Amino acid sequence: MSDKKSLDSIVVRLAGNSGDGVQLMGSQFTTSTALVGKDFATFPDFPAEIRAPAGTTFGVSAYQMNIGSSPITTAGDRPDVLVAFNPAALKVSLPMLGSGALIIVNNDSFNARNLAKAGYREDPRETGELDSYQVVSVDISHLNLEAVKAYGLSKSDGSRCKNFWALGLLMWMFDRDLDPIDVWIRKKFRNNKVARDANVTALHSGHAFAETAELAEALPRFRVNAADLPAGEYRGITGAEALSLGLTAAAELADRPLVFCSYPITPASPLLHHLARYDELGVGVFQAEDEIAAICAAIGASYGGAIGVTSSSGPGIALKTEAMGLAINAELPLVIVNSQRGGPSTGLPTKTEQSDLYQAVYGRNADAPIPVIAARSAGDCFYAAIEAVRIALRHMTPVMLLTDGYLSNASEPWLIPDMDDLEPIKSNAPPQPDDSRDNQGMAFERNPCTQGRPWITPGMLGLMHRLGGLEKDFETGHISYDPGNHQRMTDMRAEKVKSVAKFIPLQMLELGTEEGELLVIGWGSTYGPIFQAVKQMRQQNHDVSYTHLRYIDPLPENFGELAGKFRQVLVPEMNMGQLSTLLRDKLGLSPTTYPKVTGQPFLIGELTEKIYSMLPPVLEVDGDLVTNRRAE
Amino acid sequence: MSSALTAKDFTNAQEVRWCPGCGDYAILKTVTRTLAEIGARPETTAFVSGIGCASRFPYYLDTYGFHTIHGRAPAVATGLKLINPNLDVWVVTGDGDGLSIGGNHLLHALRRNVGIKIMLFNNEVYGLTKGQYSPTSRAGTRSPSTPGGSIDSPLSAGQLALGAGARFFARAIDTDKIGLGYVLKQAHGFEGVTMIEIFQNCIVYNDNVFADFTDRDNAADNQLKLQQGEPMLFGADNEKGIRFNPDNFTLEVIDALSNPDQVLRHDADNRVLAQLLVELEKPVALGVIYKNPGESFEKSWHQSPGQRLKRTRSVSEMLHNSDTWVVS
Numbered sequence: 001m002s003d004k005k006s007l008d009s010i011v012v013r014l015a016g017n018s019g020d021g022v023q024l025m026g027s028q029f030t031t032s033t034a035l036v037g038k039d040f041a042t043f044p045d046f047p048a049e050i051r052a053p054a055g056t057t058f059g060v061s062a063y064q065m066n067i068g069s070s071p072i073t074t075a076g077d078r079p080d081v082l083v084a085f086n087p088a089a090l091k092v093s094l095p096m097l098g099s100g101a102l103i104i105v106n107n108d109s110f111n112a113r114n115l116a117k118a119g120y121r122e123d124p125r126e127t128g129e130l131d132s133y134q135v136v137s138v139d140i141s142h143l144n145l146e147a148v149k150a151y152g153l154s155k156s157d158g159s160r161c162k163n164f165w166a167l168g169l170l171m172w173m174f175d176r177d178l179d180p181i182d183v184w185i186r187k188k189f190r191n192n193k194v195a196r197d198a199n200v201t202a203l204h205s206g207h208a209f210a211e212t213a214e215l216a217e218a219l220p221r222f223r224v225n226a227a228d229l230p231a232g233e234y235r236g237i238t239g240a241e242a243l244s245l246g247l248t249a250a251a252e253l254a255d256r257p258l259v260f261c262s263y264p265i266t267p268a269s270p271l272l273h274h275l276a277r278y279d280e281l282g283v284g285v286f287q288a289e290d291e292i293a294a295i296c297a298a299i300g301a302s303y304g305g306a307i308g309v310t311s312s313s314g315p316g317i318a319l320k321t322e323a324m325g326l327a328i329n330a331e332l333p334l335v336i337v338n339s340q341r342g343g344p345s346t347g348l349p350t351k352t353e354q355s356d357l358y359q360a361v362y363g364r365n366a367d368a369p370i371p372v373i374a375a376r377s378a379g380d381c382f383y384a385a386i387e388a389v390r391i392a393l394r395h396m397t398p399v400m401l402l403t404d405g406y407l408s409n410a411s412e413p414w415l416i417p418d419m420d421d422l423e424p425i426k427s428n429a430p431p432q433p434d435d436s437r438d439n440q441g442m443a444f445e446r447n448p449c450t451q452g453r454p455w456i457t458p459g460m461l462g463l464m465h466r467l468g469g470l471e472k473d474f475e476t477g478h479i480s481y482d483p484g485n486h487q488r489m490t491d492m493r494a495e496k497v498k499s500v501a502k503f504i505p506l507q508m509l510e511l512g513t514e515e516g517e518l519l520v521i522g523w524g525s526t527y528g529p530i531f532q533a534v535k536q537m538r539q540q541n542h543d544v545s546y547t548h549l550r551y552i553d554p555l556p557e558n559f560g561e562l563a564g565k566f567r568q569v570l571v572p573e574m575n576m577g578q579l580s581t582l583l584r585d586k587l588g589l590s591p592t593t594y595p596k597v598t599g600q601p602f603l604i605g606e607l608t609e610k611i612y613s614m615l616p617p618v619l620e621v622d623g624d625l626v627t628n629r630r631a632e
Numbered sequence: 633m634s635s636a637l638t639a640k641d642f643t644n645a646q647e648v649r650w651c652p653g654c655g656d657y658a659i660l661k662t663v664t665r666t667l668a669e670i671g672a673r674p675e676t677t678a679f680v681s682g683i684g685c686a687s688r689f690p691y692y693l694d695t696y697g698f699h700t701i702h703g704r705a706p707a708v709a710t711g712l713k714l715i716n717p718n719l720d721v722w723v724v725t726g727d728g729d730g731l732s733i734g735g736n737h738l739l740h741a742l743r744r745n746v747g748i749k750i751m752l753f754n755n756e757v758y759g760l761t762k763g764q765y766s767p768t769s770r771a772g773t774r775s776p777s778t779p780g781g782s783i784d785s786p787l788s789a790g791q792l793a794l795g796a797g798a799r800f801f802a803r804a805i806d807t808d809k810i811g812l813g814y815v816l817k818q819a820h821g822f823e824g825v826t827m828i829e830i831f832q833n834c835i836v837y838n839d840n841v842f843a844d845f846t847d848r849d850n851a852a853d854n855q856l857k858l859q860q861g862e863p864m865l866f867g868a869d870n871e872k873g874i875r876f877n878p879d880n881f882t883l884e885v886i887d888a889l890s891n892p893d894q895v896l897r898h899d900a901d902n903r904v905l906a907q908l909l910v911e912l913e914k915p916v917a918l919g920v921i922y923k924n925p926g927e928s929f930e931k932s933w934h935q936s937p938g939q940r941l942k943r944t945r946s947v948s949e950m951l952h953n954s955d956t957w958v959v960s
């Protein structure tokens with residue numbers, strides 16, 4: 001088995017206790033993947049508890065990655081390789097594996113106690129349950145402890161190195177150079193000589209073990225072909241990183257400070273952590289006392305002339321709702337980022353979902369529209385953030401930017417953009433002070449094309465005016481309870497959001513032809529699996545096309561027309577059909593919904609199945625009836 | 633434009649819409665006059681308010697003004713002050729707005745020492761929503777929502793402020809031009825957060841609720857006007873004084889004429905004394921009760937850890953600040 005398998009892509013899953021260092025191991029493996037020019041997508045899957053009880057199934061922390069040569073857009077349906085640090089990790093991961101998958105188990109952890117904690121009555125290594133897989137049992141725990149014995153670490157400290165030991169083994173299987181990781185460990189532990197040396201030793205020992213032990217016979221080696229990525233300089237990036245860099249880039253493009261006001265919540269907090277380290281980039285971070293204070297402080301900062309941004313997840317967004325109405329009425333720019341998670345209520349904090357679309361589009365009291373956009377991939381969060389700021393400043397409106405738990409934590413290789421290629425962001429200039437006119441009216445002189453008013457900030461001479469949540473007169477900006485005026489203002493607010501469509505690109509197809517049988521419409525983080533699914537179906541000559549929405553509200557002007565050229569429309573979403581409702585409402589489409597709310601992203605296989613089931617058995621091609629079903 | 637301004641320069645042409653006889657009128661007048669006296673500029677002054685009768689205040693001033701949402705003014709004001717520390721940011725709130733729905737924001741603005749100047753108009757009632765009892769209403773208050781009298785005990789604005797770590801707490805009466813003007817000036821010159829509790833008469837829903845110490849006939853015997861370093865005397869002829877009773881750790885009223893050396897002198901730096909003073913019911917302590925300067929939140933925020941809001945590196949640099957590789 002030791003001859004190298006040459007592959008286009010391979011899915012690797014690492015699973016263990018929260019404390020096993022699986023996430024670190026995964027991210028290091030990803031880095032080494034990137035450095036050898038492979039495309040990848042990763043999906044960290046955390047338990048909700050910080051240190052969930054060791055050995056239990058609900059405490060399993062996993063890291064899945066898909067490495068390959070052709071464009072990789074998902075972390076992969078079915079792992080080909082599983083590293084299971086304990087019985088619980090095996091139990092949780094087993095149903096996901098592809099048949100014939102390679103399972104590396106940490107033998108030492110398969111004791112009576114851990115088996116019981118995982119809910120195994122019998123040892124699965126002995127029941128035949130693993131027969132259809134290739135199982136390699138390695139005494140990871142004790143081989144690692146042996147390796148680091150010389151450093152005099154306690155048993156618990158020593159066993160912390162076992163992720164690097166296992167990583168060494170994995171690196172051998174994938175024929176990777178240990179140097180970058182060696183360097184990384186030395187840098188990371190530069191202040192702790194013992195930890196540094198022990199981890200380096202563990203890494204090399206794992207590698208040497210794989211090479212020299214008789215295991216070399218049992219362990220397959222993989223050669224993943226290099227990816228065909230566009231030329232340029234790349235880095236790995238997670239959604240949260242890309243989003244924080246995007247917001248920062250937007251502030252630079254607008255030449256304004258960015259004030260980010262937030263309250264900790266899973267899975268939105270990584271954004272707060274990243275931005276807190278960007279103070280040299282004109283960013284100020286304010287951790288508020290609650291969600292409401294966070295959005296209110298962001299509004300205060302926008303009022304003062306900064307780009308105010310607040311961020312949360314569904315439950316926190318709900319708390320911010322009233323303040324969004326204030327920003328709408330005060331006609332102030334604001335970006336609200338929602339890293340969606342499973343709900344309702346506390347729901348599944350660490351699991352992903354797209355179920356806050358109604359909340360974003362329809363979820364405020366009164367007629368209170370705001371533009372809503374969504375990011376599609378980790379790297380795309382960068383561009384989505386810039387677009388959100390651009391809209392907010394142009395139209396003087398709050399903008400909702402939707403991302404989700406999966407995007408926040410997922411990583412991918414990212415072609416580093418050139419800032420000079422990005423268009424500067426303009427804001428609406430304040431008027432010249434004019435003593436002969438009422439300042440109040442001047443503050444609300446809107447651009448007829450965007451309904452954006454001038455951004456006048458306290459401190460500007462001769463332009464003092466009053467803002468507030470009360471309805472104001474369209475012309476004079478003074479409080480008004482006039483019935484006709486309220487209608488006019490409500491129309492203006494609707495028109496403002498509608499007018500965004502004049503500035504956004506027309507909708508394009510990701511894959512397929514301009515008309516046909518079936519159009520798949522995606523939005524947000526489902527991009528990866530849908531893209532792969534439609535691509536596969538098209539390779540099998542099925543009449544299916546794909547388009548993916550960035551702009552949810554308003555929709556691109558040509559969207560109805562584009563979708564109307566297909567006999568059927570399918571919307572796969574990680575909710576019960578919210579975009580479908582929106583498309584019915586806004587465009588009168590009758591899409592088929594494919595809902596999934598398991599807290600896990602779509603699998604490519606699930607999507608191809610669904611698409612397949614919707615295609616007619618036969619279709620007409622140049623007058624001939626041909627089958628549109630793949631061979632059974 | 634730097635010529636001396638008058639109260640008129642801070643007043644705009646909007647028709648004021650409080651009930652005739654409302655205490656808010658007197659406060660508005662004293663505020664505009666004081667702004668002129670302290671040399672404030674309309675363009676660098678912003679009033680931020682929440683919801684309630686008091687919160688209409690910004691509409692009647694020719695400064696920057698932001699009438700926000702219920703209870704949240706301190707949070708909005710914090711964002712504004714952070715982005716522009718050179719502004720004079722005043723917050724106008726009431727007992728319902730600030731101590732009930734917005735209690736959390738008030739608490740945290742106070743503990744952070746954000747340099748915003750909070751005026752809390754306390755009338756012990758919800759005026760704008762037509763007279764329900766409020767968190768400062770005394771137990772037994774009859775109102776549309778408590779026809780049999782309220783049963784919960786009231787919140788003390790002073791105790792809350794001191795408990796939250798406020799570094800400045802003062803009190804004044806709506807119609808007391810001198811007393812209110814004085815504390816406003818003191819607050820304006822203070823670096824961090826200031827909280828001023830203003831006893832404001834709601835003539836419609838809670839008339840005379842403070843009459844036992846604000847009425848002209850009751851004033852001398854029931855108001856203790858504090859002056860830094862001065863003995864705590866009151867009464868028509870300053871014949872009464874305040875003494876600390878070490879046996880039960882309280883302040884008590886004594887005959888000042890026969891025990892002059894037992895009368896306490898006011899020391900606004902003394903937090904323990906401030907706590908005793910806000911507790912005092914008869915007489916009611918007025919003026920600057922506590923004042924203990926410290927660096928403001930916005931100042932620390934702009935200094936730490938780097939120079940916030942000042943771009944000293946480019947995003948481009950940051951984009952490449954990671955393990956990168958080149959695909960050719």
Ligand code: SF4
Nearest residue numbers: 651654685759834835
């Ligand atoms: S209801 Fe009371 S507080 Fe409100 S305006 Fe009237 S008198 Fe003033």
